Amino acid sequence: MKLTEAEWQIMNALWQKHPATARDIMDRLDRRVNWAYTTIKTMLTRLVEKKAVGEVKAGNTSVYEPLVSQQKARLSAFRSLLDQAFDGAVGPLVHFLAEEEQLTAKEKAELKKILEREAQSKGE
Amino acid sequence: MKLTEAEWQIMNALWQKHPATARDIMDRLDRRVNWAYTTIKTMLTRLVEKKAVGEVKAGNTSVYEPLVSQQKARLSAFRSLLDQAFDGAVGPLVHFLAEEEQLTAKEKAELKKILEREAQSKGE
DNA sequence: TGTTGCCTTCGACATATGTAGTAGAATGGC
């Protein structure tokens, strides 16, 4: 379930709240995105073909629903990144994260906090 | 500096050892990749156009050199993933990692350790 | 019932991406 950049935009809006019409999605799209209504319809059609989104008619209007969970899509994208850019392993990614100056101190702190909380709640 | 999937393959081989000729790269490409020599040349030409790779002639043969570091390319890919699939923040990604159990307890521990070391050495 | 306004379906088109074949130049033997 590989999504393209444009498709992610649509899916993000759809996951936010659904079912949704093309118009709903248009309104909820990221500010930076400014597509014509038909562009959104085209993306939706392609997503339906891909089985990433379900479509049902309500009167003359299509109502859409994600068929792929955000979690699943994220996993797939994450795996791709790992395979492509980090030798397919989490290790290199972890190193990268830790060493990368681009991660702000705040992000690092957040990372640590979450890891600690996780460790506790799962008794690891 | 956005690389396509095929370009990542080439860059990965080039980062491994460089400078390198197209032939060198061909030999070092991932087993799964099985491109014709000219396909590799095409990718290299495009990477040179993009300024991701430098090209110098040695006799009648081109020798290539990465102009973009692996670190930089990784950062760019990582940021793209974050923006596209994780609301642009590290938090959601970490949550995802923790919940998807993509990180083993060992990896989590390693990540924490690294973050702590970083924090100390930099007085953050 | 003609006018609006929103929806839908189709078709279109430029650019990006993946993958390679061909033809001609340069090189290293023999």
Add this chain to the structure above:
DNA sequence: GCCATTCTACTACATATGTCGAAGGCAACA
């Protein structure tokens, strides 16, 4: 010098992606 090998530079082409515009259907309203 001539041949086989190896490069390079071009060209090509299918499919994927990003972005619509046009034309026609239906519903509400003046």
